[in-house]
Structures are given as C-alpha cells and as structure tokens.
Amino acid sequence: xxxxxxxxxxxxxxxxxxxxxxxxxxxxxxxxxxxxxxxxxxxxxxxxxxxxxxxxxxxxxxxxxxxxxxxxxxxxxxxxxxxxxxxxxxxxxxxxxxxxxxxxxxxxxxxxxxxxxxxxxxxxxxxxxxxxxxxxxxxxxxxxxxxxxxxxxxxxxxxxxxxxxxxxxxxxxxxxxxxxxxxxxxxxxxxxxxxxxxxxxxxxxxxxxxxxxxxxxxxxxxxxxxxxxxxxxxxxxxxxxxxxxxxxxxxxxxxxxxxxxxxxxxxxxxxxxxxxxxxxxxxxxxxxxxxxxxxxxxxxxxxxxxxxxxxxxxxxxxxxxxxxxxxxxxxxxxxxxxxxxxxxxxxxxxxxxxxxxxxxxxxx
Numbered sequence: 001x002x003x004x005x006x007x008x009x010x011x012x013x014x015x016x017x018x019x020x021x022x023x024x025x026x027x028x029x030x031x032x033x034x035x036x037x038x039x040x041x042x043x044x045x046x047x048x049x050x051x052x053x054x055x056x057x058x059x060x061x062x063x064x065x066x067x068x069x070x071x072x073x074x075x076x077x078x079x080x081x082x083x084x085x086x087x088x089x090x091x092x093x094x095x096x097x098x099x100x101x102x103x104x105x106x107x108x109x110x111x112x113x114x115x116x117x118x119x120x121x122x123x124x125x126x127x128x129x130x131x132x133x134x135x136x137x138x139x140x141x142x143x144x145x146x147x148x149x150x151x152x153x154x155x156x157x158x159x160x161x162x163x164x165x166x167x168x169x170x171x172x173x174x175x176x177x178x179x180x181x182x183x184x185x186x187x188x189x190x191x192x193x194x195x196x197x198x199x200x201x202x203x204x205x206x207x208x209x210x211x212x213x214x215x216x217x218x219x220x221x222x223x224x225x226x227x228x229x230x231x232x233x234x235x236x237x238x239x240x241x242x243x244x245x246x247x248x249x250x251x252x253x254x255x256x257x258x259x260x261x262x263x264x265x266x267x268x269x270x271x272x273x274x275x276x277x278x279x280x281x282x283x284x285x286x287x288x289x290x291x292x293x294x295x296x297x298x299x300x301x302x303x304x305x306x307x308x309x310x311x312x313x314x315x316x317x318x319x320x321x322x323x324x325x326x327x328x329x330x331x332x333x334x335x336x337x338x339x340x341x342x343x344x345x346x347x348x349x350x351x352x353x354x355x356x357x358x359x360x361x362x363x364x
Contacts, residue, residue: 012359013037016028020041032352065092069095108355111270131154197267199219257281257282303320
C-alpha cells in the first residue's frame, strides 16, 4: 500500500479506481478531499500520489484489471465505501463491475474519452468489456454529449450526466482586455506526441510560418512519438519551436496564459479539457473539426479546420496573422461560458451530489 488518507471515517467515503500516474486523477482526488470526502485511491499503475497498490496478476496486461477484482472486493469489505468510482470503462470500470457484483455498493463510472471512442475498436473483447462496464454502472459521467451518445451505442446506461472537467476558479482570466496578441503569434499545442493527437500534421502545416518568424509554437516534450517529432522538427527546435517539460499544476495555467492561441489537431476527442482551460485563460481556440470539439467550439467562438485537407490549418493561422482584430468579444464570451459551465470545483461538487444521491438510494 503506497498510502491512504487518514480522514475520519464518518465522512462520505469514495473508493476511486484510476491511473495513479495521471494528472486528471491527482487533480480530481485532491478536489474530492478538499470538498470533504474521505478518499481511497486504488491503482494498478505506480504513480507518485498516495494510493493503494493493486497487484498486477497474470502474464498479460489485459488480464490485470479482471484479476484485480478480488483485491478490490477485499478493499470494499475493509474500507466500506459509500460509492465506488472507477475511471476508464474498459479497465477500472470493468474491474469494478466484477468486484461489486452482488454487493450493495453503487458504482459511478467516469469516462475518459478514448475508452469509448478508441478502445472498443481494438477487438471484440475490448468492446464487450466496455459494454459490460457501462451496463453495470449505476451512473455514467462523460465530459460531452457526444461521448455519452457514443457510450449509449455500446451498452445500455442506467443513468448518465454530462460534466466537463473544467478549470479551477483561481486561474480563469480576470480581465480579458488586458490580454494582447503577441508578435510573433504564440501558439501552444498541449497534447503529447501520440498518433491520435496528430502533432506532426501541425509541424508540417506550420513550418513555413515558423521559418518566417511569424509564429512561435510550444509543444510538450513527452509522448510515444516525441523522438520522431524532434527529428522531423530539426533546426526549428529552439528556433520557433519550444519543447516544454511537465510542470506543477499551479505553474501550468500561467504558462498556457502566456500564449495567444490554443491548437489541437486531434483525430479523436471528447470535449478536450486542455481547450476548455485555454478558453478560460483567454486564448483563441483552434482545433480540428471533430464531433466532441464542436460542442464547445464553433465559428462564432474559435476556429475549426479540416485536418484532412492540406493547407487548411496554415490558412487559419495565416488569417489570424492578417487580422488586426484582437478577438476581444470572442475571448470575453469564451471566458464567460467557462465561468458558467466549466469551473472545476463546481463540477466536482455536482459529481459529489450524484454520488451521495446514489448512496442514499442504495440504503433505502
């Protein structure tokens, strides 16, 4: 056991099953604790945050979640949670479905996007595991209507809610008028170098503008294809392209806010948390035109581009460079919408309300 909170047991108890390495997990668990919940995080992964270390059993990775069900059952008996809260349907959602079978504890399942949009396409086994997790959960939360609709195609949902991740109140831009566009235009691409995020398309499309000194682009330095990206970027690294390291949460919003444009070329996505954060920080959002993104981004509050059409992204960015408009009204509207719909603390509070209603219903 890597650690367990020492909060009094009379508090609302939540057993979270999630990847202990993931930033979203740390952020979510921290906020549950801040809002008064007693939380035990259990994880097969070996992250740095406090968690109960589930043992990896079996020779193959896809067996680890199923084999962890027995240990999760034991945790439920010992910890006596009011609710079990797995994150990622085909992994921890599947494990939770096996573990709570026949037990009087509700399950609130969080979807993370790829577990619905990508994983079920890997094999029939993945699809069936996902469907079983969805059907077994008492309530399912997704961050977009699109994600919930796609989940509904895989398995019957007992109850569902759309709750975006959002951004912390303290980081939302206070005064939009104070934010002026930079010369050269500063663009941030906050998605890691993975095939689904299509960062090399961004590199291909924007290389001419980078070489001309019209734009400067920040990419993360990590991801499975990071080495390939660096090789292709060549001499542009540190000359128009910056690779930034992972940083503490309290430092990251300020770093994002130092840019003018948020850019994503993702091939598949739900409502991207990084885009919502950028909107709350007053950046101009630019993203590939895919269903999950359209719930937050239209031609009225940002820029969509066809990632399958050569030159489409370059045209959008060139248009921004040639437009003397500071996009003040657009950015004001985006910040206002984030304040109304995507404040992280408020959305975690909504999640806790759902948890408590599920637990109360189970006791009746």
